[in-house]
Amino acid sequence: xxxxxxxxxxxxxxxxxxxxxxxxxxxxxxxxxAVVADGEEALDYxxxxxxxxxxxxxxxIVLDLNLPRLSGREVLAEMKRHEQLRGIPVVVLTSSDxxxxxxxxxxxxxxxxxxxxxxxxxxxxxxKSIESFWFTVVKLP
Amino acid sequence: xxxxxxxxxxxxxxQGAEQVFGYRRDxxxxxxxxxxIPERFRAQHASHVSAFLQxxxxxxxxxxRELFARRKDGSELAIEIALNSLETPxxxxxxxxxxxxxxxxxxxxxxxxxxxxxxxxAYIAGHDLQEPLRMVASYTExxxxxxxxxxxxxxxxxxxxxxxxxxxxxxxxADLQAFSRVGSQGKPLVPVSAEAVVKRVVDTLAGAIRRARxxxxxxxxxxxxxxxxxxxxxxxxLIGNALKFQGEAPAVVEISATPLNECWxxxxxxxxxxxxxxxMERIFQMFQRLHERDKYEGTGVGxxxxxxxxxxxxxxxxxxxxxxxxxxxxxTLQAASLPGQP
Numbered sequence: 001x002x003x004x005x006x007x008x009x010x011x012x013x014x015x016x017x018x019x020x021x022x023x024x025x026x027x028x029x030x031x032x033x034a035v036v037a038d039g040e041e042a043l044d045y046x047x048x049x050x051x052x053x054x055x056x057x058x059x060x061i062v063l064d065l066n067l068p069r070l071s072g073r074e075v076l077a078e079m080k081r082h083e084q085l086r087g088i089p090v091v092v093l094t095s096s097d098x099x100x101x102x103x104x105x106x107x108x109x110x111x112x113x114x115x116x117x118x119x120x121x122x123x124x125x126x127x128k129s130i131e132s133f134w135f136t137v138v139k140l141p
Numbered sequence: 142x143x144x145x146x147x148x149x150x151x152x153x154x155x156q157g158a159e160q161v162f163g164y165r166r167d168x169x170x171x172x173x174x175x176x177x178i179p180e181r182f183r184a185q186h187a188s189h190v191s192a193f194l195q196x197x198x199x200x201x202x203x204x205x206r207e208l209f210a211r212r213k214d215g216s217e218l219a220i221e222i223a224l225n226s227l228e229t230p231x232x233x234x235x236x237x238x239x240x241x242x243x244x245x246x247x248x249x250x251x252x253x254x255x256x257x258x259x260x261x262x263a264y265i266a267g268h269d270l271q272e273p274l275r276m277v278a279s280y281t282e283x284x285x286x287x288x289x290x291x292x293x294x295x296x297x298x299x300x301x302x303x304x305x306x307x308x309x310x311x312x313x314x315a316d317l318q319a320f321s322r323v324g325s326q327g328k329p330l331v332p333v334s335a336e337a338v339v340k341r342v343v344d345t346l347a348g349a350i351r352r353a354r355x356x357x358x359x360x361x362x363x364x365x366x367x368x369x370x371x372x373x374x375x376x377x378x379l380i381g382n383a384l385k386f387q388g389e390a391p392a393v394v395e396i397s398a399t400p401l402n403e404c405w406x407x408x409x410x411x412x413x414x415x416x417x418x419x420x421m422e423r424i425f426q427m428f429q430r431l432h433e434r435d436k437y438e439g440t441g442v443g444x445x446x447x448x449x450x451x452x453x454x455x456x457x458x459x460x461x462x463x464x465x466x467x468x469x470x471x472x473t474l475q476a477a478s479l480p481g482q483p
Contacts, residue, residue, distance in 0.1 A: 015276040016276075019279060019283070095271070095272055116275070118271070119278065119279075119282070119308075120283055120286070123279060
């Protein structure tokens with residue numbers, strides 16, 4: 001039996017969350033997606049706190065930067081402080097193309113930085129290439 | 142008006158000068174001119190005066206740079222000065238005509254502020270509206286992807302209009318952002334070879350040049366003071382328009398420059414469809430288009446950006462045109478006074 005690839009999608013915009021999930025679920029691979037809508041809940045999920053006890057860490061995180069409560073930046077910084085979270089690859093997927101956000105994300109340990117493109121087909125293509133790169137090309141821990 | 146003698150002592154004072162500086166005539170006559178100059182400029186001023194007395198020909202100072210004088214109450218005012226020498230039996234005097242430009246400066250500051258506000262607005266509109274619009278566009282497109290042909294013909298048409306409108310709005314917002322970047326992401330003006338910039342722009346337009354069966358000639362061009370990226374953008378819009386609005390014949394585009402005082406006047410000349418004189422002002426405004434969308438594409442932002450860039454470079458932009466004969470766009474740039482360069 002194949003174990004599903006577990007993805008945590010941290011995204012507060014329900015439209016983007018749905019599109020990303022929709023595209024990832026069309027994958028031929030078995031992908032299990034959890035969505036949380038703010039930074040604090042993301043850390044609860046990752047650290048197995050509150051109602052996320054026992055879920056275990058995901059294989060890949062897709063992280064938006066502009067989030068309520070705790071920002072994506074704070075999530076990255078917090079993840080660095082926890083040994084068990086440091087090894088999880090993080091794809092930053094955001095509408096910001098500001099140089100300072102790119103630099104900051106890599107400094108805080110993001111694995112890659114992707115700008116949300118304008119246009120549905122471009123967005124779907126980006127999510128598909130994230131999927132094929134991280135799920136088939138690279139070896140995840 | 143103030144008349145000063147060789148020893149830089151004030152000899153005559155006009156009524157206007159009394160008002161401007163807040164002194165009575167008898168408080169000024171016989172005093173050193175330095176009285177009217179803010180302390181921080183005094184040393185500099187003394188060397189200007191002796192330079193003028195060495196070679197006393199008429200000149201205007203302060204045009205295009207900041208010059209300040211000091212009133213009796215210690216406050217400062219922005220001024221421009223024109224100097225003339227007067228040979229009299231009593232010796233050489235200097236006549237200084239002083240214009241108080243404080244009000245004009247205020248006007249200029251106000252304009253600059255308005256420009257900044259517009260840019261902030263354009264940035265916010267371009268950036269923050271893009272996000273919700275992306276949702277509208279994505280989901281109408283998703284509707285089109287998943288449901289085209291599954292509903293009735295009318296539904297397909299409605300979806301098409303919604304997708305088309307959202308996409309157009311996205312282009313407008315992207316252009317608004319490009320417009321706002323002229324000010325917010327401009328780089329300092331440095332000496333730049335206009336010829337190298339034009340050649341690069343022509344290279345990037347190779348595809349459009351082929352399609353327009355165009356010949357593009359580039360005259361010898363000078364080194365100018367510019368933000369290289371923005372100069373490229375300005376030329377890209379002008380040359381791009383020359384190719385886009387071509388007439389029946391293959392396009393002929395000529396780019397040249399002629400000296401004009403301390404500036405260079407550039408010209409981008411084409412043999413295209415031309416512009417009626419009544420539209421010549423309008424075309425530099427944001428999102429103004431003269432043609433139906435299906436005939437010539439574009440949002441009408443190009444010349445607004447070109448104008449903004451030219452203003453940022455301290456120059457101006459205008460055109461001469463005749464319908465069905467062609468247009469020539471002119472713009473001015475400051476010369477870079479590099480030794481040995483034209």
